[in-house]
Amino acid sequence: MKFFIDTANLAQIKEAQELGVLDGVTTNPSLMAKEGITGKENILKHYVDICNIVDGDVSAEVISTDFDEMVKEGEELAALHEQIVVKLPMIKDGVKACKYFSDKGIRTNVTLVFSPGQALLAAKAGATYVSPFIGRLDDISTDGLNLIAEIRHIYDNYAFDTQILAASVRHTMHVIDCAKLGADVMTGGLASIEGLLKHPLTDSGLAKFLEDYKKGN
Numbered sequence: 001m002k003f004f005i006d007t008a009n010l011a012q013i014k015e016a017q018e019l020g021v022l023d024g025v026t027t028n029p030s031l032m033a034k035e036g037i038t039g040k041e042n043i044l045k046h047y048v049d050i051c052n053i054v055d056g057d058v059s060a061e062v063i064s065t066d067f068d069e070m071v072k073e074g075e076e077l078a079a080l081h082e083q084i085v086v087k088l089p090m091i092k093d094g095v096k097a098c099k100y101f102s103d104k105g106i107r108t109n110v111t112l113v114f115s116p117g118q119a120l121l122a123a124k125a126g127a128t129y130v131s132p133f134i135g136r137l138d139d140i141s142t143d144g145l146n147l148i149a150e151i152r153h154i155y156d157n158y159a160f161d162t163q164i165l166a167a168s169v170r171h172t173m174h175v176i177d178c179a180k181l182g183a184d185v186m187t188g189g190l191a192s193i194e195g196l197l198k199h200p201l202t203d204s205g206l207a208k209f210l211e212d213y214k215k216g217n
Contacts, residue, residue: 001179002056004187006167008035008046012190013053019193024056026109026131026167026187028087029063044080051081059109059129061087062097070097078106085109085128090118095125102126109165116150123155123162129185134178135168144168145177152182172196 002023005016008031016022027050032038037046047060060077064070070093074086078101086101087109088094098108102125109129110122114137122130132151134144151164166178169188172195178186186192 001183002163002185003193004056004059004165004185005190005193006031006169006187007189008032008037008050010049010053013050016190016193017054021193022054022056023185024058024083024187025050025054026059026087026165028061028111044077047077047084048080051083054083056083057085057107057129058083059085059087059111061111062089065089065091065093067093067096067100070094071100074101074106074108087111087131090114090122095121098122098125098127111167114147116147116154119147119151119162119164120154123158123160127162129163129165131165131167131187133168134166134174135170137168138170145174145181148178148181148183172198 003021004024004026005013005022006026008027013025032043037043051058062070062073064073074097077086078084085107088097090110090112098110101108107128109131110127111131113119113130113132119130132147137144137147148166163184165185165187166183167187169175169186169192172192175186175192
């Protein structure tokens with residue numbers, strides 16, 4: 001399972017990278033704005049800055065909803081750095097753009113996916129990644145993890161190469177559950193990754209080891 005961090009915060013990206021388990025980054029206009037990154041030139045530069053920190057894929061999102069504009073914007077993003085994956089919305093023109101980029105050898109991440117049917121269309125269009133938003137489904141009393149299971153079943157039925165990127169991961173148990181269901185990738189905040197480190201028996205066991213060591217010195 002690949003671990004992506006969902007942020008535009010360079011300090012958090014560096015921290016996750018230094019942990020040694022980071023495989024990539026996802027971000028979006030909202031996360032950019034949260035870090036005070038606004039304006040086209042600043043945003044494009046920030047994507048390159050992210051690519052220079054991590055070794056893996058970096059999803060860069062188009063803000064257009066028209067096919068021609070998506071193509072223009074996506075080609076500009078892809079040209080920024082070899083690690084860039086063009087992030088497209090799950091709408092009709094987004095699927096068309098996904099097919100266009102797939103035919104051109106440009107990798108894509110189809111985002112805002114909330115149903116198995118949408119995930120099937122993305123895979124048919126040749127998406128590199130599909131991003132079902134499990135946390136947002138949970139927010140409206142719908143089982144987001146069930147969507148991961150349904151997509152996994154469909155993709156396995158037909159041996160699609162598209163990777164399931166579990167997005168909107170809110171906490172550590174989301175990570176564990178997605179791993180059990182066979183998601184190829186998870187993307188979430190740094191806390192959801194670091195939460196995997198924690199267990200009270202680890203803490204108490206280490207404290208006991210150190211206490212016993214001090215007694216003998």
